[in-house]
Amino acid sequence: MIAQLLERLNSLNPMSEELADKIISVTKTIDYPAGTYILKEGQTCTRACMIGKGLARSYYINDDKEITSRFMDEGFIITSWISYYTQKPGNEFIQAVEDCTLLCIDHADIQQVYKEFPEFNIIGRKQTEYAFYQAELRTQMLRKHTAEERYKFFIEQQPSLLQRVSLKHIATYLGMNEETLSRVRSRFHKKHSL
Amino acid sequence: MIAQLLERLNSLNPMSEELADKIISVTKTIDYPAGTYILKEGQTCTRACMIGKGLARSYYINDDKEITSRFMDEGFIITSWISYYTQKPGNEFIQAVEDCTLLCIDHADIQQVYKEFPEFNIIGRKQTEYAFYQAELRTQMLRKHTAEERYKFFIEQQPSLLQRVSLKHIATYLGMNEETLSRVRSRFHKKHSL
DNA sequence: TTTTTTGCTTGACATATGTCAAGAGTTGGA
DNA sequence: TCCAACTCTTGACATATGTCAAGCAAAAAA
Numbered sequence: 001m002i003a004q005l006l007e008r009l010n011s012l013n014p015m016s017e018e019l020a021d022k023i024i025s026v027t028k029t030i031d032y033p034a035g036t037y038i039l040k041e042g043q044t045c046t047r048a049c050m051i052g053k054g055l056a057r058s059y060y061i062n063d064d065k066e067i068t069s070r071f072m073d074e075g076f077i078i079t080s081w082i083s084y085y086t087q088k089p090g091n092e093f094i095q096a097v098e099d100c101t102l103l104c105i106d107h108a109d110i111q112q113v114y115k116e117f118p119e120f121n122i123i124g125r126k127q128t129e130y131a132f133y134q135a136e137l138r139t140q141m142l143r144k145h146t147a148e149e150r151y152k153f154f155i156e157q158q159p160s161l162l163q164r165v166s167l168k169h170i171a172t173y174l175g176m177n178e179e180t181l182s183r184v185r186s187r188f189h190k191k192h193s194l
Numbered sequence: 195m196i197a198q199l200l201e202r203l204n205s206l207n208p209m210s211e212e213l214a215d216k217i218i219s220v221t222k223t224i225d226y227p228a229g230t231y232i233l234k235e236g237q238t239c240t241r242a243c244m245i246g247k248g249l250a251r252s253y254y255i256n257d258d259k260e261i262t263s264r265f266m267d268e269g270f271i272i273t274s275w276i277s278y279y280t281q282k283p284g285n286e287f288i289q290a291v292e293d294c295t296l297l298c299i300d301h302a303d304i305q306q307v308y309k310e311f312p313e314f315n316i317i318g319r320k321q322t323e324y325a326f327y328q329a330e331l332r333t334q335m336l337r338k339h340t341a342e343e344r345y346k347f348f349i350e351q352q353p354s355l356l357q358r359v360s361l362k363h364i365a366t367y368l369g370m371n372e373e374t375l376s377r378v379r380s381r382f383h384k385k386h387s388l
Numbered sequence: 389t390t391t392t393t394t395g396c397t398t399g400a401c402a403t404a405t406g407t408c409a410a411g412a413g414t415t416g417g418a
Numbered sequence: 419t420c421c422a423a424c425t426c427t428t429g430a431c432a433t434a435t436g437t438c439a440a441g442c443a444a445a446a447a448a
Contacts, residue, residue, distance in 0.1 A: 067337055082334075085327045114319075118312060125308075125319035132326040133279045135333065140276075142336045143261055143369065145436095147405070167426065175337065180405055182427055339406095341435070360395065374435055376397055 001052040002027055005103045008050060008075060012126040019117045026109040032056075032096040038078065039094040045083040047104045051076050054100030055164050059172065060091045068173035070138060071097075071161055077127060078102070081135075097165055142175060147184045150174045195246040196221055199297045202244060202269060206320040213311045220303040226250075226290040232272065233288040239277040241298045245270050248294030249358050253366065254285045262367035264332060265291075265355055271321060272296070275329075291359055336369060341378045344368045 005027060006020055015023070029052070032038055038056060039045055051074055058080065059068045069092065072078050083090025084107065113120050141153040154174060155162065161170070171181035199221060200214055209217070223246070226232055232250060233239055245268055252274065253262045263286065266272050277284025278301065307314050335347045348368060349356065355364070365375035 062338070069333075069337070081326060081330050085323060114316070118316070121315035121319050122308070122312070125315050125322060128319060128322040128326060129279060132275060132322060132329065135326065135329055136275050139263075139329065139333050139336065142333065143263070144256070145369070166424090168424095175339070177406060178426075179407085179428085183405090186427080362395075371436060372396075373398085373437085377435090380397080 001029060001101060002103060004052050004075075005050050009123050009127075013119065013122040015123070016117075016119075019113075019120060022113055022117065023105070026105050026113070028104045030102050030104055032100040032102060034096050034099050036096050037093060038096060038100070038102065039080055039090075039092060041091050041093055042089050043083075044087055044089050045080040045092075046087070046107045047079075048084065048107070048110060049078045049102040049104040051078060052101040052103050054096060054098045056094055056100055057097050057165065057169060058092050058094045059169075060093065066169075066172050067175075068169050071158070071165060071169075071173065073161075073164070077131065079131075081131070097169075147174070147176045147180050148188060150176070151181065151184050151188060195223060195295060196297060198246050198269075199244050203317050203321075207313065207316040209317070210311075210313075213307075213314060216307055216311065217299070220299050220307070222298045224296050224298055226294040226296060228290050228293050230290050231287060232290060232294070232296065233274055233284075233286060235285050235287055236283050237277075238281060238283050239274040239286075240281070240301045241273075242278065242301070242304060243272045243296040243298040245272060246295040246297050248290060248292045250288055250294055251291050251359065251363060252286050252288045253363075254287065260363075260366050261369075262363050265352070265359060265363075265367070267355075267358070271325065273325075275325070291363075341368070341370045341374050342382060344370070345375065345378050345382060 002024060006015070006023065009015060009023065010020075030049075032054070034054075038049070039058075041060065051072055053074060055071065055073045056078060057068055058070050058072070058078075059066045061067075078094060080090045080092040080094060083092065087107065110124075114124060137157065141150055141157070144150045144153060151174060154170070167181055167185075168178050171178045174181065176184070196218060200209070200217065203209060203217065204214075224243075226248070228248075232243070233252075235254065245266055247268060249265065249267045250272060251262055252264050252266070252272075253260045255261075266288075272288060274284050274286040274288060277286065281301065304318075308318060331351065335344055335351070338344045338347060345368060348364070361375055361379075362372050365372045368375065370378070
């Protein structure tokens with residue numbers, strides 16, 4: 001399964017054999033059964049983990065309510081960025097929605113690789129650029145004012161998620177409650193099946 | 195004024211004299227009087243520009259209404275990321291709110307510098323990491339459900355902007371209309387002056 | 389100066405979304 | 419198998435925010 005990670009990084013910039021060996025040596029493969037936590041509120045995010053298999057959800061608690069910040073599936077590189085970047089405790093939970101296999105590298109090891117293999121900065125830069133791009137797309141969705149617009153944006157961008165996560169979680173991702181999502185969906189699909 | 199840019203980049207990772215000279219050779223200093231446009235809807239964002247002096251606002255039109263996506267002041271490196279990353283036309287306007295002096299480098303030149311000076315990737319990576327971090331903070335604000343929470347978050351994070359931009363623009367930044375912001379402010383400041 | 393424009397506030401009312409409660413269908417465990 | 423838990427839907431009503439309109443004060447223009 002580590003081949004998947006190497007391929008992902010290679011596609012950003014070809015790695016030397018030494019660099020690939022180094023990555024292999026610092027990567028830990030860890031399984032998280034559905035429902036278990038990859039990161040909890042109050043912890044510092046000290047790793048970046050690529051999802052080899054499965055699907056995870058990050059969320060935090062605001063006013064006693066869960067707010068889903070993103071869904072992550074195969075190939076996604078998980079971090080709780082604010083906590084990872086600052087290396088301070090954060091407020092996000094990251095939970096396995098399906099059984100997950102993760103390929104994890106410690107923050108300290110990544111910094112070490114940046115030093116030892118300066119060309120790894122190319123990969124780090126491109127991955128961060130891509131993650132930033134994805135985050136900006138999610139933010140565009142959040143800025144839509146009506147519930148229906150946000151739902152429309154969601155099914156256009158990530159339709160496959162509809163099959164993999166509960167509507168309850170999609171609702172908190174889209175900034176509305178479960179009942180509103182249900183009503184929006186019934187209106188929306190009535191309108192689009194005419 | 196280019197010294198400001200060099201200092202900013204140096205603080206991310208010290209640059210060799212050759213690299214600094216290269217940066218100087220590809221940087222263009224451009225003035226934008228208040229009200230003029232740095233980027234318009236439909237254009238591709240082909241530059242990254244540090245603000246040497248002044249303040250700018252990016253926004254786009256949704257449903258005939260302006261939605262402010264961010265405010266940028268001294269030291270901020272302006273891009274319209276989705277357009278810059280994809281090198282395709284985007285939907286954002288970037289407008290000078292105050293008279294601005296910008297230090298601009300073309301996307302193509304930046305790619306060239308990445309190739310010629312691999313160590314510049316360290317700077318690119320760190321700058322992107324920081325921009326991503328800032329974007330995540332803005333996104334946290336957007337996920338607050340009530341208008342008052344979003345306003346509270348705003349005055350905690352960027353109180354100085356209150357003096358520099360109109361409430362109309364702050365309102366569209368916070369995802370509410372002008373009248374709502376006015377009411378939120380009067381309630382909020384009454385509450386906090388007791 | 390006077391006039392016009394802009395920025396902000398306030399009121400009355402409309403509407404979208406949230407809240408609370410109930411119920412139907414499904415899944416999973418005992 | 420039955421029961422409990424969970425997911426999703428629907429209804430009635432409450433509330434936050436949006437819309438439209440008016441007005442005041444300060445700034446800019448004439």
